[in-house]
Amino acid sequence: MRPTAPPRPAPAPPVLVTSRPLDEYCAGFGLTRAGLGRLPGPVLDCPGGAAGLAAEARALGCEVVAADPGYALGPGRLAALAAGGRAAMADAIRRDPRRHLPADRRHRPDPYLRSWDRARRLFTADATAHPDRYVAAALPRLPFADGTFALTLSSYLLFAYPAVFGPADQLRALRELARVTAPGGEARIYPLNDGRGRPCPHLTELRAALRHHRIANRVLRTGPTGRVLVLTAP
């Protein structure tokens, strides 16, 4: 009998680079353009990917610093990866529009995907002109002082890729996002489900662990299915 090889662990799915625009950030995180314009300090977008947030929010008087390990590649190469992310999303939408499109856009995937193209172009131009606003860095360690940001945003990473971020990694990353957030400010994390729409099964335990570290937190409902984890810096 031939010895059988032990089963190999399934490879972790690659983290897509995406390019969501400001309006999709506002809808996902439960924010408004006016609220962003009134913030008393800078915003951190981690992971920023090829999103349009930093470029678009500046027009509202809001300073955004984006952080992502992909910025080490330079804007052109990251934008090329984001074009691949857009193609992957177009495929996913074709297969299951209900899961991947906001309810009001279910029958109009093309304008939705064009909003990603526009955000990607804005990112490329902004990151080329202002490289200091795009910091190459990876959670769970960010190169910012405690309490730097009035608002910290983290979308489509910590809960979207549970094979990459297990519970202990999620806790470390959430504590880091809270650390760089100013007292009285908030860190918002979205979505709270994985790429197949399955809610994080250990959110209650994670929230208790955050409280143990003196990080107050709540779950904000932003719509029938939208939920955002909101942390308040200790």
Ligand SMILES: C[S@@+](CC[C@H](N)C(=O)[O-])C[C@H]1O[C@@H](n2cnc3c(N)ncnc32)[C@H](O)[C@@H]1O
């Ligand atoms: C799905 S994109 C989200 C980008 C943006 N927030 C958006 O919604 O368009 C995920 C991003 O996470 C970045 N990433 C991967 N590992 C990371 C880590 N450890 N810390 C921070 N960002 C990471 C990837 O480079 C990629 O750009």
